Amino acid sequence: MTDKRIAQLVAAIPAAWTPPPLKLIESEKLSLLETGLLCTLTKHLSATAGLKSLRGLHALFPDWNELRVSQVQEFESAIKTKNDDLRRLVAGVVKEYLQEIFQNNHGFDLEPYRDDPTEAAKFVAELTHFGTSAQHYLLFVAAGGEAPASNGLVRVLDRLGVVKRTSSMRKAQEALSKKVSPADREAFASRFGAIVEFCESKKPTCWECALVEACPFGKKVFKDWQAQQVRLELHREREEAARLKAEERERKRLEAEAKKRAEKLAKEEAKRQAIAERKARAEEKKAEMKRKKLAAAKAAAAKKVAAKKKAAAAKKKATAKKAAAKKAAAAKQKAAAQKAAAKKKAAAKKKGGTKRSSSPKKKSTAKKAKKKSTKRTTKKKTSKKKPSTKRKPAAKKKPAAKKKSTKKRGATKKPAAKKKTKKGATRRKSKKRR
Numbered sequence: 001m002t003d004k005r006i007a008q009l010v011a012a013i014p015a016a017w018t019p020p021p022l023k024l025i026e027s028e029k030l031s032l033l034e035t036g037l038l039c040t041l042t043k044h045l046s047a048t049a050g051l052k053s054l055r056g057l058h059a060l061f062p063d064w065n066e067l068r069v070s071q072v073q074e075f076e077s078a079i080k081t082k083n084d085d086l087r088r089l090v091a092g093v094v095k096e097y098l099q100e101i102f103q104n105n106h107g108f109d110l111e112p113y114r115d116d117p118t119e120a121a122k123f124v125a126e127l128t129h130f131g132t133s134a135q136h137y138l139l140f141v142a143a144g145g146e147a148p149a150s151n152g153l154v155r156v157l158d159r160l161g162v163v164k165r166t167s168s169m170r171k172a173q174e175a176l177s178k179k180v181s182p183a184d185r186e187a188f189a190s191r192f193g194a195i196v197e198f199c200e201s202k203k204p205t206c207w208e209c210a211l212v213e214a215c216p217f218g219k220k221v222f223k224d225w226q227a228q229q230v231r232l233e234l235h236r237e238r239e240e241a242a243r244l245k246a247e248e249r250e251r252k253r254l255e256a257e258a259k260k261r262a263e264k265l266a267k268e269e270a271k272r273q274a275i276a277e278r279k280a281r282a283e284e285k286k287a288e289m290k291r292k293k294l295a296a297a298k299a300a301a302a303k304k305v306a307a308k309k310k311a312a313a314a315k316k317k318a319t320a321k322k323a324a325a326k327k328a329a330a331a332k333q334k335a336a337a338q339k340a341a342a343k344k345k346a347a348a349k350k351k352g353g354t355k356r357s358s359s360p361k362k363k364s365t366a367k368k369a370k371k372k373s374t375k376r377t378t379k380k381k382t383s384k385k386k387p388s389t390k391r392k393p394a395a396k397k398k399p400a401a402k403k404k405s406t407k408k409r410g411a412t413k414k415p416a417a418k419k420k421t422k423k424g425a426t427r428r429k430s431k432k433r434r
């Protein structure tokens with residue numbers, strides 16, 4: 001008796017991969033190894049292209065082990081697709097499949113697994129690159145079209161409440177074959193096989209499973225997961241708030257530090273400016289003092305020159321005044337002498353020739369007075385001319401003959417001699433008259 005619920009569950013699971021039809025596999029008489037390879041190829045290619053690629057690979061390398069150890073470039077041309085990247089990718093997947101089969105089976109003969117569902121389930125569970133969906137489809141083919149059975153599939157169905165859990169794969173296979181109709185077994189194998197991937201024994205990811213709403217166990221796990229997500233979200237929010245708070249605190253600290261640094265720099269700058277201003281003021285003061293000192297020195301020098309000029313002018317004025325006074329005195333004296341001489345002359349004329357003895361005397365006195373006056377005048381002249389004689393010492397050293405030739409110089413330097421000569425001459429004149 002088939003289970004309608006299983007059919008409903010199969011219909012609820014989306015088909016992520018379309019396996020090659022069982023009829024095609026049987027008509028082509030593919031071995032389990034080739035069936036597995038065709039499943040690998042049909043994950044990327046269509047069933048027809050997959051089958052052609054399988055035939056091409058087998059033609060290139062009749063021994064599957066040779067294909068396993070070959071380079072991808074050696075057989076990628078057998079992959080039937082126009083996309084170069086896809087061809088290279090599929091060639092790599094083929095190599096991985098053969099490598100995984102060889103590592104877990106130590107050969108490429110998988111036919112013994114057809115009669116032993118327990119070993120077959122253990123073996124396909126090791127093919128991690130193959131995927132749970134392909135694993136269960138291979139079990140379905142190995143079972144000759146019966147419902148597949150594996151520990152993972154039994155766990156899924158147990159959690160869904162469809163079958164009871166058992167460790168015997170043969171019993172599980174028999175029980176499932178009764179519950180799943182032959183028409184649904186192909187889809188059941190591939191689609192329920194995909195669910196096994198989420199339904200892990202310890203940590204099922206029910207929130208990713210397509211059957212979570214229909215699964216009592218999954219509902220509970222999903223609820224716990226949602227609560228956990230809420231807690232995690234709260235925790236994340238708290239952490240985010242703490243992070244933002246710490247960032248804000250750090251930002252304020254940095255701002256305070258920057259402000260402090262700026263204030264310190266401003267203070268230092270102000271200090272520098274004050275020092276510079278003080279220095280400039282001191283230099284300006286110094287320059288001002290220097291200017292004042294220079295001006296005072298200039299004024300003192302000018303004053304000194306003016307005083308000298310004034311003193312020289314005063315001296316000149318005094319000498320001129322003195323000379324004028326002397327000249328006036330000399331003129332007065334001369335006038336007095338002339339007056340006296342005139343008086344004497346007049347007196348002598350009155351007396352006539354009676355007193356000739358006395359007249360010569362008077363004449364001589366008059367002459368003496370005249371000579372005295374002339375001496376004074378010559379002295380004055382010589383006194384005036386003295387500076388010129390001092391300035392020209394060479395003139396002084398000139399021969400005496402020249403000096404004698406000039407009457408004034410002879411009169412100034414040797415007045416006595418001249419006087420004597422004049423006196424002698426007058427005396428001689430007077431004697432002649434006598």
Ligand code: SF4
Binds near residue numbers: 200
């Ligand atoms: S809902 Fe969870 S427990 Fe249920 S079948 Fe899916 S994965 Fe498994």
